[in-house]
Amino acid sequence: MSGFVEKGIIRVHDHVGPDIWLMQIELPRIAKEAKPGQFVHVKVNDPRYILRRPISIAGTNPGKGRVEIIYRIVGKGTDAMSHLKVGDTIDCLGPLGTSFSMDKDHIVGIGGGVGIAPILFMSRVAEPQQMTVVIGGRNKEEVFWKDLFPKTVRQLIVTTDDGSCGIKGFSVSVLPELFGRGDVDEACVCGPGIMMKTAAQMAKDAGVYCEVSMERRMGCGIGTCLGCVCDRKDGKGHYKVCADGPVFNAEEVVL
Known part of the structure; x- marks a missing residue:
């Protein structure tokens, strides 16, 4: 899916965690079409940064025409984004990529770091009690996400490396x-990567179907530049994460 370019006004922009920001943008067309697992390619309002930044969609409100993203400052581009203000206009390309399947009775969503965003989106559109959610972080400050999940999830399990919130240990340990x-x-x-590889192997051992959302640096976001490829498990070349993914059957890709 190639998506489309839509410019929207920033309605919410809050600092919610260590170098992590939550932004809600008025993007009616994208809000109507987006599915969990897809992303938007955001153009930074600064001529020094030519390439867009791929950011997972954390949720939508089609009624208000809003798209929510949660991003971490990892470089100069996302740092520039963090200085945008409510009322500013931002240029987005999306929704892009494949989505998680949501047709199973009981889905376990496992997320770590900003990778929790697609799991949050899933939980917001899932049926009541359809999802169990497992999220992990280094400490209490990194699992602020727990307060964003709806009460309709079957169970929310929080783990932290230092034990400051929830269960002490890694998310895969549960x-x-x-x-x-x-x-x-x-x-x-x-x-x-290591979390996804471990979780996928545990699911395989238990006979549980598993999907993973791959993360790669992206240039174009639409499958042209070949800057985001990942290896196919069958040895027959590569997949383009932006176009063939980012969501894959875990048995199809090398983690």
């Missing part, structure tokens, strides 16, 4: 018990 219950139909994972 998966064997969850999968062992025998009622999980699908696992959807987004976060650091």
Whole structure:
């Protein structure tokens, strides 16, 4: 899906975590079309930064025509974004990429870092009790996300490396018990590479279908520049993460 360019007014822009910002943009067309797992390619309002920044969609409000993104400052481009004000206009290309399947009775969403954003979007459109959510971070400050999830999720499990919030340990440490219950139909994972690889293997061992959302640096965002490829597990070349993904069956890609 190539998406379309839409310019919108920033309606909310809040500092919500360590170098993490939440932005709501008035983008009626994208808000109507977007699905969990897709992203927007954001043009930074600064002539020094030519390439757009790919950012996962964390939620939409079609009624108000708004798209919500949550991003971390990781370089000069996203730092420039953090200085935008409510009322500023921003240029977005989207929605782009593939989405998570939402047709299973019990889905476990596993997220870490800003990779939690697509899992948050999933939970917001899921049926009541359809999702169990597992999120992890280094400390209490990094799991501010817990307050953003709707009360309709079946269970919300929080883990932190230092034990300052929720269960002490990594998010994947709770998966064997969850999968062992025998009622999980699908696992959807987004976060650091090692976390996704471990979670996908645990799901495979338990016989649970698994989808992963790959993260790559992107140039064009529409499959032209080939700057975001990942290896196919069958050895037959590469996938373009921006166009063929970012969501893949975990059995199709090398993690």
